[in-house]
Structure formats: structure tokens, C-alpha cells
Amino acid sequence: MRRFTRSSVQFGSVALLAFSSFSPAGETFLPDTAVDLVRYLAPTPPVQSEANRAELAELLRLQATRTPAEVAYAQADQKISVFRFADSLDTARFKESRLPITARFFARTMETVNGISEIAKKSFARPRPFVTDTEIHPVLGKPTNASYPSGHSMSGNLIAILLADIVPEKKAQIFERGWVFAEHRALGGVHYPSDLQAGRISAALIAQRLYQNPEFRKELDSSRVEIRKVLGYAK
Numbered sequence: 001m002r003r004f005t006r007s008s009v010q011f012g013s014v015a016l017l018a019f020s021s022f023s024p025a026g027e028t029f030l031p032d033t034a035v036d037l038v039r040y041l042a043p044t045p046p047v048q049s050e051a052n053r054a055e056l057a058e059l060l061r062l063q064a065t066r067t068p069a070e071v072a073y074a075q076a077d078q079k080i081s082v083f084r085f086a087d088s089l090d091t092a093r094f095k096e097s098r099l100p101i102t103a104r105f106f107a108r109t110m111e112t113v114n115g116i117s118e119i120a121k122k123s124f125a126r127p128r129p130f131v132t133d134t135e136i137h138p139v140l141g142k143p144t145n146a147s148y149p150s151g152h153s154m155s156g157n158l159i160a161i162l163l164a165d166i167v168p169e170k171k172a173q174i175f176e177r178g179w180v181f182a183e184h185r186a187l188g189g190v191h192y193p194s195d196l197q198a199g200r201i202s203a204a205l206i207a208q209r210l211y212q213n214p215e216f217r218k219e220l221d222s223s224r225v226e227i228r229k230v231l232g233y234a235k
Contacts, residue, residue, distance in 0.1 A: 027108055029216045032115035035209050037149065041198050044126045044148050055192045056133050062187050063137060071139045074184035078140055080155045082106040085163055088177035089170055090231055098230050105223040106159065109210070113155050116206060121146040129192055138189035150191045153199025154206070156181030161207045166224045169233065 045051035066074075077084055082102065086094040096103045126148035130136040160178025164171040182199060185191035210216045228234070 028112040028115055029108060029210055029213050030112050030116070030206075032119055035116050035202075035206050037116065037120035037198075037202050037205065038123045040205060041120065041124075041149060041201060042194075044124055044194070047127065047132055052132070052192075055194060056129060056136070058193055059129050059136055059186060059189060060133075063189060066139075066187050070187060074188040075140060077152075077156075077181050077184045078188075080110055080152060082159050082163065084181065085159060085174065085177050088173040089163070089167060093230050093232075094227075099223075099226055101219075101226045102223040105219045106162075108219070109158065109162070109216075110155055112210070113158060113203075113206060114151065117149065117151040117154055117202070118145065120149055120202070121151070124148045126192075126195070128190060130189055136189050140185070140188035140190050143190060147191055148195045149198030149202050150182065150185055150195040151199065152185045153182035153191070153196040154202045155199075157200045157203035158207055161203060162220065165220075166227050167231065167233065 045055075081096075083094065083096050083099075122145075125146050128143065128147045130138050130142065156178045159181075160175050164174045167174065179200070182196045186193050186196060
């Protein structure tokens with residue numbers, strides 16, 4: 001997966017400092033208003049601004065150069081699930097069937113992210129790139145909600161933060177996978193690059209708030225024990 005570089009797109013003031021089955025009951029660790037992302041994220045560029053045009057140009061570049069293998073990988077990453085990270089851990093053992101505690105914990109965490117994300121999306125109300133520019137042809141499902149910040153980036157980067165805490169032996173690979181998960185949304189034509197950056201910042205803000213929640217920490221520790229046992233790591 002190629003990286004977005006400053007030479008390929010300049011974000012200007014927007015240069016800020018890819019759903020699984022959620023909890024059946026819609027139970028979350030935090031209320032939707034627990035993290036005020038609107039307060040901390042940069043504003044989006046006006047649609048007709050040079051910054052926005054530069055981002056669209058980057059998406060068109062990705063569209064022109066993406067390979068079938070990249071498209072297939074991005075399409076698979078439409079499902080937000082901790083188990084999409086098996087390729088950074090252990091594809092044979094990191095499976096939902098072997099990790100039921102982990103599956104429930106991350107489903108509840110992603111439900112938490114979803115509620116917080118939607119408040120920010122409604123406030124920023126940034127149109128999706130394929131709405132702004134009809135030359136953008138997504139290869140992913142077209143979301144009907146707003147573009148900024150990216151919920152997939154938020155979720156993927158938060159999963160990476162938590163997995164890296166659980167399996168620090170694989171920290172580099174896990175964080176790389178989290179960003180690739182996010183980048184697939186731009187490659188697929190449904191998010192601007194700055195949406196992804198905003199999602200990355202949001203993930204860190206949400207993680208900080210989650211770690212203050214005793215119930216979250218208790219379930220995280222249970223997931224830690226299960227994952228490390230299944231993957232064969234010492235306690």
C-alpha cells in the first residue's frame with residue numbers, strides 16, 4: 001500500500017497536528033458525547049478551496065494507479081473487525097472462533113466509536129469526495145453519511161492502539177496495519193486523505209478517554225489474557 005506524501009498532496013491548515021457485528025444490544029463503554037471531536041479537530045477545507053482540490057487530485061491519482069490486488073484488499077477491509085488484523089499477528093490462530101472474549105470486547109469498543117464518530121460527522125458535514133467530484137469512481141460501497149472524520153480510520157487506528165497494548169511484541173506491524181486499513185478508504189474513493197488523518201487523531205482521543213473507564217480496562221485485560229494465551233505469548 002503506498003503512502004500519502006506531502007509531495008502528492010498538501011493539506012494546508014487541514015494537516016492536523018476501512019462494520020463488523022457490533023454489540024447486539026448497542027451497549028457502549030462511553031456515551032456518544034464523551035469525546036468532543038469537533039473541539040479538537042481542524043475544520044475541513046471549503047469545497048472550492050485549493051486544499052480540497054489538491055485532495056481530490058490525490059484521490060484521482062490513486063484511482064488511476066490502484067491495482068486489482070489493492071482493490072480486493074480495500075474491499076475486504078470494508079468490514080470493521082479486529083480480526084482483519086490477523087495478518088499482522090497470526091492468521092492461523094487469531095480467529096473469532098478461538099477468541100470469543102476478544103470478539104465481544106472489540107465489538108463493544110467499535111460500537112462506542114460509531115456513536116462518537118457520527119456526532120462529529122454531522123457537525124462537519126463534509127460531502128464525500130465522489131459527491132463533490134463525479135470523476136471519483138469508488139470501488140467500495142458508497143456511504144450515505146458525511147466524510148469527516150473517517151469512521152474506518154478511527155476504528156482501525158483505535159484497534160491498532162489496543163492490540164499494540166495487548167501484544168507489544170508486534171507493535172510496529174500492528175500500527176502499520178491500522179494505517180493501511182485507514183488508507184484503503186482513500187484508495188477506494190470514499191474518503192479524503194485528511195479524513196483519515198482526523199480519524200487517526202480521533203482514535204487517540206477516544207483511547208485516552210476509554211482507558212479512564214474501569215469497566216473498559218477490565219474487559220481489555222480479559223481480552224489480553226485470551227489473546228496472549230491463544231497466540232502463545234507469556235503472560
